[in-house]
Amino acid sequence: xxxxxxxxxxxxxxxxxxxxxxxxxxxxxxxxxxxxxxxxxxxxxxxxxxxxxxxxxxxxxxxxxxxxxxxxxxxxxxxxxxxxxxxxxxxxxxxxxxxxxxxxxxxxxxxxxxxxxxxxxxxxxxxxxxxxxxxxxxxxxxxxxxxxxxxxxxxxxxxxxxxxxx
Numbered sequence: 001x002x003x004x005x006x007x008x009x010x011x012x013x014x015x016x017x018x019x020x021x022x023x024x025x026x027x028x029x030x031x032x033x034x035x036x037x038x039x040x041x042x043x044x045x046x047x048x049x050x051x052x053x054x055x056x057x058x059x060x061x062x063x064x065x066x067x068x069x070x071x072x073x074x075x076x077x078x079x080x081x082x083x084x085x086x087x088x089x090x091x092x093x094x095x096x097x098x099x100x101x102x103x104x105x106x107x108x109x110x111x112x113x114x115x116x117x118x119x120x121x122x123x124x125x126x127x128x129x130x131x132x133x134x135x136x137x138x139x140x141x142x143x144x145x146x147x148x149x150x151x152x153x154x155x156x157x158x159x160x161x162x163x164x165x166x
Contacts (some may be wrong), residue, residue: 096102107113114120140149 029057104115108115112120112122
């Protein structure tokens with residue numbers, strides 16, 4: 001007889017029947033704790049978040065336009081308030097124009113009208129004093145400024161030519 005080789009597989013229990021498979025034991029069994037289960041997201045939560053995202057994407061442009069319209073309404077309300085204050089000022093001015101004393105005063109101030117029997121004196125230089133000799137302290141030019149400038153440029157040019165030749 002020939003020596004047989006040792007078998008590497010387990011013997012079958014019965015001919016034609018497969019042996020039941022054994023599951024390999026994990027090295028470390030992980031026990032699901034409450035924290036781990038709480039961190040996992042269920043499929044219902046995932047669907048809920050997806051629905052929320054779709055709703056946000058759908059309504060975000062309309063919310064944005066509503067905010068812009070609210071800003072425009074606020075700007076228009078401010079413009080209405082300023083226009084109302086202008087209208088009030090114009091009404092007050094209109095009331096003043098119905099008053100003859102106001103019209104006479106404005107005519108004297110703005111248009112230099114004079115009442116009958118009175119003389120008008122218009123002072124043009126109110127800042128200057130009688131003893132001010134500002135004209136005498138200012139140097140008088142014998143010729144125009146551009147002619148003086150041209151002469152000074154010529155003098156500088158002539159002086160640089162004479163110093164360069166020495």
